[in-house]
Amino acid sequence: MPEGPSIVILREEVAAFTGKTIERAEGNSKLDKSRLVGQTVRSFRSWGKHFLIELDDVSLRIHLLLFGSYRINERKESAPRLSLGFPNGELNFYGCSVQFIEGPLDEAYDWRADVMSDAWDNRTTLRKLRKRPRLLACDALLDQTLFSGSGNIIKNEVLFRTRIHPLSLIGDLSAPKLRELTREVRTYSFEFLLWKREGTLKAHWLAHTKTTCPRCKIPFIRAKSLGRSKRRSFFCERCQKRYGDSDQVAV
């Protein structure tokens, strides 16, 4: 699943269509595509994993889900969910969810929760985290209302970097440790963006998909499904501290 930084890259890649008018809208999405024709792209935006196309009187929300993809000025064999034709090229989306958003995007989204946004606000997320002391660290980092754009790679890497065991309870982290965790999500997400642009993202993984802890040189625990979020986790039981007793929490 593409994480927030990958959607920022998509936004950059389609910049040539900003200000252009949609001449053709096709695809197997059930959306009323005729409404799109003749509308001009005011801006491309993103909120976490949502790719947003702001048009004259409506916006499109595209979510690539687990296996969605896109092509710019080229096509895949399979039928597109949505294909938009512009005077200077075309944009095709596959295997994604497409929805209209009525009204201003600033009313639909809280940009402060988007880890890639200029409006990101650590303090807002810290306040929300403090209200959920029984939340597991591995679930917190996948909760889009807390860290919009954070996905499984970001989760595994950030927990390793901050030496926090994925089954730690948020309420048992000290205030400085919780601050470190939220800050690192933002920091790592921008490193992710840089490395993804360079094509070196995987080479920089320290924990995600790895077998050995680079700090302790012992095998990582590789869990197929951890926490309520039930996602793959890679962690070290020696150097990642388990805060609180999450065995007492039903997961």
Ligand SMILES: [Zn+2]
């Ligand atoms: Zn270790």
